[in-house]
Amino acid sequence: MAGAFWGPKVRTFHGRAFDVCRAPSQNTMRRWRSSDYRGVGVYFGGRGRACRSQRVLNPSWMRAVDGMGWRVLPVYVGSQSPCVGSRHKKKVRIGRYPWQQGVQEGRDAVRRAGALNIQRSSPLYLDMEAYNYRKRKCANTTLAFVRAWNREVRRHGYVPGFYSSADSGVRHMEAARRAGVRDLPSVMWFARWHTKAHLYREPALWKYAWHPQRRIHQYAGNVKERHGGRTMVIDRNLVHAPVARIG
Template sequence: MHRTRHMHRRKLVVGLVLFLTALTALPAPAWAEPVRHGPGPSGDAHAGPLSGLGLPDLDLSDAVFDEPATAAAQAGASDDPKSLLPALSGPRTFRGLAFDTCTAPSLETMRRWRSSKYGAVGVYYGGRARACPHQPWLSHRWMRGVEQLGWRVLPVYVGSQSPCVGAGPKKGYRIGRHPWSQGVREARDAVRRAAAIGIRAGSPLYLDMEAYRYRQTKCARTTLSFVRGWDRQVRGEGYVPGFYSSADSGVRHMRAAARAGVRDLPSVIWFARWHTRPRLAREPVLRRSAWSTQRRIHQYAGNVKERHGGRSLVIDRNLVHAPVARIG
């Protein structure tokens, strides 16, 4: 009797194995096909660690991100602006690679560039000194569109320039006799234009101040007054004031102002130093404790041509660990 039961169980097991083997030979139904995320660098389909979020994998092998300053370094830093700057109260931040280009690309181009290593884009949305004032694509609809595609946005405002600006094309847009009030007026314009294209309060607005001769005392005083007026007004209207300039001019000037205890300085620094590796923590002009965590962008290359998804753009390249726009 026990042997009969054993033989019966054995037949059942063999039958089940044969049945499962037959199932595996059948073609998989359509719903069982693996999801593919497009060709990777080698041309093979791949799904990277960010694919579930609709974001590309970022190749940051050469990037040097900011590192938190040690307590000892902070204690001994005379140029640490943290005591002079309001805390960044929960801004939306981005850490990775970004590009900026003179004219905001079409949404179709932005869609195709999702195959690139970049995850954020700088847009020149306002300011009388913009090199490309005509922006046919830039609108509230465009901002929502790039947001839906997974991009993060760095809004750049190119307002009046330093009286001792070096670039010839910018000399026609120099700061006037009343720099503080002019900075306040242009800050109001920056906020108004930002809101018009859906950039909400809590977002950064980056003031673009091209390289200038900051060692000229009168010029430096005028420029700093303009920047401080702009910063205070932007901050007062609920946005985060950022500052873009050459590392060896405007950024060096802001660092000197911070060391001197000047208030109403930018909350975020975007420094241009080309022909070098992308790095945030090792900029010679800035101590690690100055504009440290989530407050830095390094523009490490400019005017380079890249092609992704069949579309070419002339861009600047940036390494970012800083606030980005909130789009509403």
């Protein structure tokens, strides 16, 4: 349904979602309708994406799962912070010109979304893995990239979202919000595992920031679940936020 907070063109969803490295087959998505999940996160692009091979992720898949009643959360894993913690992400760190790079990758995200029939007024979620935001130079570089990416995505009519660890990227964005920085994400997707699912009790965020209909909590990761005879390793999320409009 469309939330009054966003206006009629933005589609929002309140419920549980899973994200998985590779988009599952249509048959698996149909079988998983027996679960409590009704949203799915898909990794649709970005040079930092772990599962680059997405054999089933195409416009037909998008239309099919949308028709089944699934709500899609499109995730873009672009360049990562210069002080990223994961050794697997160090090869895709932001370079010397973070603003220009953010614009270029924002444009790429919009292009790839359009190729999947993800319409304007849909969210595109930038995945920024955990980094040491207390290192000032690194934090400034990362923030410049994120702001430029957000601005470019907005310029094309999409809603920029941001995924990160609650204690790194999310704290960084909250500090920037308090400082009055512009071009910040419109939606906050925070990862805090090993806790109950919640949206407005996250200690890294002021309770009225990114509120309402602007939050996703990833509360568990790399868990194995089986529904409808099909097993997947997923991350679990509680969502009250925009989801994709599929053409």
